[in-house]
Amino acid sequence: MAVLLIICVNVALSTKFHYPDLPFPNKTKQEVADLATASQLPLSKVTQQDGYVWFVTDDALDQAVTSLKHRMTKNGWNYVDQEGSGYFFEKDSEKVVIVCEQWTSNYLLFQLPLGL
Numbered sequence: 410m411a412v413l414l415i416i417c418v419n420v421a422l423s424t425k426f427h428y429p430d431l432p433f434p435n436k437t438k439q440e441v442a443d444l445a446t447a448s449q450l451p452l453s454k455v456t457q458q459d460g461y462v463w464f465v466t467d468d469a470l471d472q473a474v475t476s477l478k479h480r481m482t483k484n485g486w487n488y489v490d491q492e493g494s495g496y497f498f499e500k501d502s503e504k505v506v507i508v509c510e511q512w513t514s515n516y517l518l519f520q521l522p523l524g525l
Contacts, residue, residue, distance in 0.1 A: 428513050432520070433458050441465050445516050451476035452519060464519040465512070473517050477507065484525060 425438035436456050444453050445467040452464040452473070466473045477496060478488050486498040486505070496507045505525065510518040 431512070432510065432518065433463055441512075442516065452480065455518070457523065460523050462521045462523055462525070464521065466517050466519075467515055468517070470509070470511075470517060473519075474509070477509075477519060481507075481525070486525070 425442050428438045428442070431438060431441060433456050435458060441455055444455060445465040451468060452466050455463045455465050457463070466476070468476065474496065481488065481498050484500075486500045489497040489499050489504075491497070494509045496509065498505050498507065505522050507522075507525075508520045510520070512518045
């Protein structure tokens, strides 16, 4: 009985079923967690859906935001401000807001408008 319980707990934890739901349906929790953990990139593209691109990272928030700012600056965008979990950037007369979501205690998700 104890062995069966250990096996069930191990299987349950390895599938990440206990993680919160993802804001997009086309990737599993396991796929997103594995991507964030295995990737050498500071922000790893997870999926593209409904006019947005989603990125994941297992970096700390300050390091992840620095990576985001660097990515945006490299693409010609200027950082303007932060309000809550939204990061505001400008390029010429265009403005965008990039939202950061703390998915779990270990992972952050960034939602960027398509084309950035």
